[in-house]
Amino acid sequence: MTDLSIVVPAYNEQENISVLHHRLTEALRGKSYEILFVDDGSTDKTLEVCEKLHCEDKHVKVIQFRRNFGQTAAFDAGFKRAQGKVIITIDADLQNDPHDIDLLLKKLDEGYDCVSGWRINRKDSIGKTITSLFANGFRKLLTGEKIHDSGCSLKAYRKECVENVDLYGETHRFIPTILSWKGFKVGEVKVKHYPRAFGKTKYGFSRVFRGLFDFIVIKFWMNYSTKPMYFLGPVGLVLTFFGSLIGGYLTFDKIFFGASLANRPLLLLAILLVILGVQFLIFGIILDILVKIYYENRTKTYYSIKKVLQ
Ligand code: UDP
Ligand code: MG
Numbered sequence: 001m002t003d004l005s006i007v008v009p010a011y012n013e014q015e016n017i018s019v020l021h022h023r024l025t026e027a028l029r030g031k032s033y034e035i036l037f038v039d040d041g042s043t044d045k046t047l048e049v050c051e052k053l054h055c056e057d058k059h060v061k062v063i064q065f066r067r068n069f070g071q072t073a074a075f076d077a078g079f080k081r082a083q084g085k086v087i088i089t090i091d092a093d094l095q096n097d098p099h100d101i102d103l104l105l106k107k108l109d110e111g112y113d114c115v116s117g118w119r120i121n122r123k124d125s126i127g128k129t130i131t132s133l134f135a136n137g138f139r140k141l142l143t144g145e146k147i148h149d150s151g152c153s154l155k156a157y158r159k160e161c162v163e164n165v166d167l168y169g170e171t172h173r174f175i176p177t178i179l180s181w182k183g184f185k186v187g188e189v190k191v192k193h194y195p196r197a198f199g200k201t202k203y204g205f206s207r208v209f210r211g212l213f214d215f216i217v218i219k220f221w222m223n224y225s226t227k228p229m230y231f232l233g234p235v236g237l238v239l240t241f242f243g244s245l246i247g248g249y250l251t252f253d254k255i256f257f258g259a260s261l262a263n264r265p266l267l268l269l270a271i272l273l274v275i276l277g278v279q280f281l282i283f284g285i286i287l288d289i290l291v292k293i294y295y296e297n298r299t300k301t302y303y304s305i306k307k308v309l310q
Helices: 017-027 046-056 071-081 098-109 126-143 171-182 206-224 229-257 265-296
Strands: 004-010 033-039 060-065 086-089 114-119 155-158 186-191 305-309
Touching (some): 017 046, 017 098, 033 046, 033 071, 046 060, 071 171, 086 098, 098 114, 098 155, 098 186, 126 171, 126 206, 155 171, 171 186, 171 206, 229 265
Parallel strands (some): 004 033, 004 086, 033 060
Antiparallel strands (some): 086 155
């Protein structure tokens, strides 16, 4: 049985793969491991390099996506095929140090289920570092989590962890959040960080918004995944109540005092509130039904794999 599975998402990283493979091999000497390169639809020679390594080194396995599905999908595909008892994720771009894997494993042995790297001395652009700082602060504030740097790819998981997360969009940044919510014990260790050696970063400013929207959905899911109606129901009821109250008052005014309603903006407000309120209630019902279907129907993936070299 393999002890460690190293999952490496790679999108146009042709210059980095061989160097990373060499460093991983050095850092993992004496251990039982496999390296899963997930080629995320690269248009350069990444796949060729991975396939060559697969022929030369029995530890290397390759998963090829049909097109670029993103880092989250690449992690998910790696997790689903990993055979190790512990799964390590690491960037292909040489920004992480494979020698830090030992630190992660030591921390796991202290009784953690997931250990996340914390890039204390981050070597990314100043813009990226600052937005990341804010995003991490926002996440910690709203979830009460203690993990400082959930965007660091260098992480270690016990197998049960990765069997228990669903990854969509760019939600790989929130795996520790999801795991803590599910009751897993999540820790962190300080790790080294280096500037990107070759190639370009795959993320621009849009990652801030994507991260925010992913977080909103995750937070909603954490609070209301089994009963969305508990959130939407009260909102719907409050809106309907105030709409009906205003509508009742206007009706009273019309019947008993003969007031004209044609020039009353309040009438519009009453109608708006009642319609919105009822909509919220209906959304709540639909979401509750969707959630039931979701929990029953759980075999599909949204990405498409072309080839797997075991
Ligand atoms: N990556 C990927 N698919 C993508 C984008 C990125 O597999 O669509 C990989 C990329 O090859 C790298 C890792 O994810 O190994 C992190 O990407 P990057 O270094 O560009 O992110 P940054 O470090 O700049 O946040
Ligand atoms: Mg990088």
